Amino acid sequence: MDQVHTINRSVERIGAGRSGGLPLLSMPLLIGLGVWAFISAETYGGGYNALGAILVTSAVLVGCGFYSLQPNEASVNTLFGAYVGTDRTTGLRWVLPWYGRKKISLRVRNVTSEMLKVNDKRGNPIEIAANIVWRVADSAQALFDVDDYVAFVNIQIETGLREVASHYAYDHAEEGEPTLRADAEEVGARLQADLQARIAVAGVAIDEAHLMHLAYAPEIAGSMLKRQQAEAVLSARRTIVAGAVGMVENALNQLNERGVVVLDDERKAAMVSNLLVVLCADREAQPVVNTGTLYG
Secondary structure (H helix, E strand, O other): OOOOOOOOOOOOOEOOOEEOHHHHHHHHHHHHHHHHHHHHHHHHOOHHHHHHHHHHHHHHHHHHOEEEEOOOEEEEEEEOOEEEEEEOOOEEEEOOOOEEEEEEEOOOEEEEOOOEEEEOOOOOEEEEEEEEEEEEOOHHHHHHOOOOHHHHHHHHHHHHHHHHHOOOEOOOOOOOOOEOOOOHHHHHHHHHHHHHHHHHHHOEEEEEEEEEEEEEOHHHHHHHHHHHHHHHHHHHHHHHHHHHHHHHHHHHHHHHHHOOOOOOHHHHHHHHHHHHHHHHOOOOOOOOOOOOOOOO
16 A cells, blocks of 8 residues: 655744843853953962863853844754754844754845746747746745755746746737736736745745746747737728728718718719728828719
8 A cells, every 4th residue: 555655844933042142241251250260270279270161161152152133034043953943033142052053034035037938828939037026934944845945946936937828828819818918917926826836835935926028939920920910900900991981871871961962872882982992091092073973
């Protein structure tokens, strides 16, 4: 029967650090007493030499326990390899000298991914890059649950970006379907959620995710540009035709209401044809003076 191995995740706990003020004050006192003991040994015997050595050694040990923390910086403290706690308090801090201390930055980090060449939902090769804002939220997970949390985040950013890009078309998607170019906010939100799920094991929080670069791959960029231009022309033509039809309809209605001229179906058809040619043409219309009749 197969065995399922579970990994116990680390959880940050605050502690294992204290203010360094009192230990700092004790050092001169210990050193002073040690010097006094060495001097007194000449008068009161060699036992004071041992006392002086103990006092000076204690002062040295106290001095080995100091460390300082800046804002948005933490110290992950261990005791012989066992996690003891995380100290997030800024200033001069102190722990027992045999505690291990590993500093970690909690500041916000801004990463722009490498430009990747991927296929979109429709299989078109595209170039894409993203800007990710992240920070360490759980220092214990960041240091103990992954080998190198910075490298881990960078790799997951690339993997997540490839995954999200494959779920969207660059553009020209089906009606109502979001695209990479037109729905950047939705794509960024999905990328942020996907990355958060991927790197949660490292104790990292994703604050923002945005696309920084988006373009067709060079081998198809020319063809896609022609396609976009053709679609833009067709869209403009549709708008022009729709407006022209409305104007022709309005003109016929006004002529009929005012009784300016009575047109039969054939004359209406001719007028409609002429007006549409004038309104939809790329060039200015050349006036033609008709000295005869429609039927002559």
